[in-house]
Amino acid sequence: MRVETRAGVNVAGDTPEDARVTFTGFFHDSGRQLVRLAYLLVGDLGDAEDVAQEVLEELYRRWAEVRPETALAYARTAVVNRSRGLLRRRAVARRFAPRLAQPEQAGPAPLEDRWLWDLVQRLPRRQREVVVLRYWCDLAEADIAQVLSISTGTVKSSAHRAHARLAAALAERNGGIIQVEKGAR
Amino acid sequence: MDELEQRLTNVLTKVSERADPAAARLRNPATSPRRAASRFSVGGQRTTWLVAVASSVAVAAVAVGIALGIPQMSRHTSPSASTGPAVPTAPARGTTDGTHPLWALGVTEKYAQTFDQLDPGPAVTVPVPYTVDPQLVPELTKVPTLVTKAGQITFPGSTAVHLLGQRDAGVFIAVTGAGGGDGLHDVDFQLVAANNTRRTLQHAAAASSVAVSPGGTMLAWSTWLGKDSQHGEPAVELVDVASGRVTHRLAGRFTQVAWASDTALVLGGSSAEATSLAWRAPWTGKGEQIPVRAGSAMTVAGGMVALDDTTGCLQKLDANAIVTAANCGGWSAAGHVSPDGRKVSLEWASGSTKQYGVLDLARGQVRSWPVPGMNPSWLGPADVLLTEADADDTPRTARCDLTTDTCVRAPDEISEGVWRGAAWIGS
Numbered sequence: 317m318r319v320e321t322r323a324g325v326n327v328a329g330d331t332p333e334d335a336r337v338t339f340t341g342f343f344h345d346s347g348r349q350l351v352r353l354a355y356l357l358v359g360d361l362g363d364a365e366d367v368a369q370e371v372l373e374e375l376y377r378r379w380a381e382v383r384p385e386t387a388l389a390y391a392r393t394a395v396v397n398r399s400r401g402l403l404r405r406r407a408v409a410r411r412f413a414p415r416l417a418q419p420e421q422a423g424p425a426p427l428e429d430r431w432l433w434d435l436v437q438r439l440p441r442r443q444r445e446v447v448v449l450r451y452w453c454d455l456a457e458a459d460i461a462q463v464l465s466i467s468t469g470t471v472k473s474s475a476h477r478a479h480a481r482l483a484a485a486l487a488e489r490n491g492g493i494i495q496v497e498k499g500a501r
Numbered sequence: 502m503d504e505l506e507q508r509l510t511n512v513l514t515k516v517s518e519r520a521d522p523a524a525a526r527l528r529n530p531a532t533s534p535r536r537a538a539s540r541f542s543v544g545g546q547r548t549t550w551l552v553a554v555a556s557s558v559a560v561a562a563v564a565v566g567i568a569l570g571i572p573q574m575s576r577h578t579s580p581s582a583s584t585g586p587a588v589p590t591a592p593a594r595g596t597t598d599g600t601h602p603l604w605a606l607g608v609t610e611k612y613a614q615t616f617d618q619l620d621p622g623p624a625v626t627v628p629v630p631y632t633v634d635p636q637l638v639p640e641l642t643k644v645p646t647l648v649t650k651a652g653q654i655t656f657p658g659s660t661a662v663h664l665l666g667q668r669d670a671g672v673f674i675a676v677t678g679a680g681g682g683d684g685l686h687d688v689d690f691q692l693v694a695a696n697n698t699r700r701t702l703q704h705a706a707a708a709s710s711v712a713v714s715p716g717g718t719m720l721a722w723s724t725w726l727g728k729d730s731q732h733g734e735p736a737v738e739l740v741d742v743a744s745g746r747v748t749h750r751l752a753g754r755f756t757q758v759a760w761a762s763d764t765a766l767v768l769g770g771s772s773a774e775a776t777s778l779a780w781r782a783p784w785t786g787k788g789e790q791i792p793v794r795a796g797s798a799m800t801v802a803g804g805m806v807a808l809d810d811t812t813g814c815l816q817k818l819d820a821n822a823i824v825t826a827a828n829c830g831g832w833s834a835a836g837h838v839s840p841d842g843r844k845v846s847l848e849w850a851s852g853s854t855k856q857y858g859v860l861d862l863a864r865g866q867v868r869s870w871p872v873p874g875m876n877p878s879w880l881g882p883a884d885v886l887l888t889e890a891d892a893d894d895t896p897r898t899a900r901c902d903l904t905t906d907t908c909v910r911a912p913d914e915i916s917e918g919v920w921r922g923a924a925w926i927g928s
Contacts, residue, residue, distance in 0.1 A: 335531075336531040336532070339529075339530075339531045340529055340531050340532060343527075343529045343530075343531065347524060347527045347529075348520075348521065348524040348527075351520045351521075351523050351524040351527065352517035352518070352520045352521075352524070353517075354520070355516070355517060355519065355520035355523070356513060356516060356517055361519070361520060361522070361523045362523070362735070364520050364523055365520075365523035365524075365526060365527065368523075368524070368527060369527055369528065372527065372529075372530055373530045376530035376531055377530075379531075429508050429511065429512040432508055432509065432512045433512050433513075433516050436509070436512075436513070447509065447513075448513060451506060451509045451510045451513055452510070452513040452514065452517060479505070482505055482509070483505050486504070486505050486508070
């Protein structure tokens with residue numbers, strides 16, 4: 317992935333101006349997606365904005381070293397890692413300081429399946445990441461494993477546990493009738 | 502794709518769309534210089550909010566109002582206190598749930614109180630005020646209901662009623678009119694007296710992180726200033742309960758507020774960047790930014806303490822939010838003040854392991870808890886229940902009597918008290 321640079325020109329021939337143009341394209345194509353991903357992982361708009369902005373700034377600094385076709389995967393991984401760090405700090409703060417919650421930006425409309433989103437937020441960190449990457453990013457298990465730096469087997473087991481937990485909650489809401497298809501995860 | 506997967510995909514898509522206003526604020530590093538706290542910029546200016554609040558918060562607030570053309574600014578700054586029963590807000594659909602910031606206030610109260618019933622399980626003994634959520638107990642009521650010693654108050658047409666705190670003056674509540682989102686919308690802040698008469702203190706289009714001062718004389722909440730809450734700038738509003746006036750409006754995000762006898766210490770900043778700024782906001786007069794480095798602050802007996810987690814120093818502040826003493830024990834986190842305001846729980850590092858304990862502010866001594874990773878829950882001034890913070894399935898518990906200095910760890914292990922010095926430098 318690493319491309320050696322010399323005097324502001326990398327081996328692919330990109331000048332700084334070229335890099336600026338290609339990064340701007342990436343920014344417009346993927347910036348919103350990165351904020352959305354961060355929001356799904358950290359649950360706070362301000363923090364999501366911070367995470368995505370920091371990732372974009374870091375990515376721009378390293379743009380000469382990143383292949384455009386892998387930039388999104390790289391950025392996703394960075395968002396996941398930064399979100400983890402933020403959640404870790406937040407957990408410590410919650411445990412020992414009676415901080416008030418960060419202000420949330422008002423939501424645009426009532427959420428139909430709010431209960432399901434609440435459950436997703438309460439999933440263990442890895443299960444939540446797998447759920448978001450699987451059902452929102454629509455990534456394959458191998459891609460999820462790469463983003464999270466875990467094995468495909470761990471992705472499968474995490475997805476299975478998350479699915480079972482959420483399916484049980486859905487069944488309870490449906491009056492005890494499990495409507496999960498046979499053979500589904 | 503089964504029903505669950507379909508619903509998961511839908512809900513994640515809808516939730517993610519809520520991040521679009523934040524995405525619109527992203528700056529392209531390739532075409533703009535490194536962002537400098539853009540979320541705190543005022544009126545779209547690149548100058549940061551520090552400049553705006555440093556000279557005069559009041560002037561800055563007016564400037565923001567003029568710059569943004571905020572209609573509710575004038576409404577907020579005028580007295581809105583009224584007497585008699587409050588008029589319910591407009592009907593709208595919505596939910597209340599255990600993740601709302603307001604619910605978290607239930608565990609930050611200094612004294613154990615019963616807050617909103619998040620499930621219909623445990624019985625609540627009247628006269629402790631509590632609310633009834635119609636969505637959770639639909640068989641009991643069709644509208645949000647507050648139960649007090651004087652009887653029930655129903656709020657027809659409102660989404661929910663939230664208990665904010667109980668003080669000598671009465672019970673502080675937030676009545677919400679519009680549902681949805683993560684904060685409160687179309688909120689009436691009210692004070693319910695002992696005979697169930699209500700007074701509307703203020704109205705806010707959107708608010709979250711509401712805090713009531715220990716004496717019940719001041720409220721604080723986060724809001725968004727702008728034509729609509731989707732594109733507004735974050736701000737903190739402090740309200741004088743007696744007059745119903747917004748006395749201070751501080752630009753920026755709100756992380757915590759601590760109260761002294763006549764001053765509020767408001768901390769703001771970015772949790773992601775681990776930055777923090779402090780304002781001193783006296784009950785009367787202008788607020789000002791003060792040079793207190795603090796990641797968290799707590800109300801304690803005689804004033805406030807603030808932890809500078811970058812240096813590990815716990816600072817003692819007087820009633821004017823001025824630092825008078827510091828205790829630099831390498832503390833990494835502090836919180837959970839005892840009901841008498843004389844003890845504060847602490848976290849610190851000892852080698853590669855974390856230690857947890859309590860600091861007696863007056864004696865300048867710290868005692869480690871018998872089991873690592875305990876979360877303190879104060880049952881009395883010297884009686885604390887500890888629950889292991891990081892346990893997944895069966896958290897261990899222990900109970901410490903700080904009068905006799907003994908801890909009992911479930912089921913029957915006894916830990917001797919271990920106090921060591923933690924000297925204050927200053928008065």
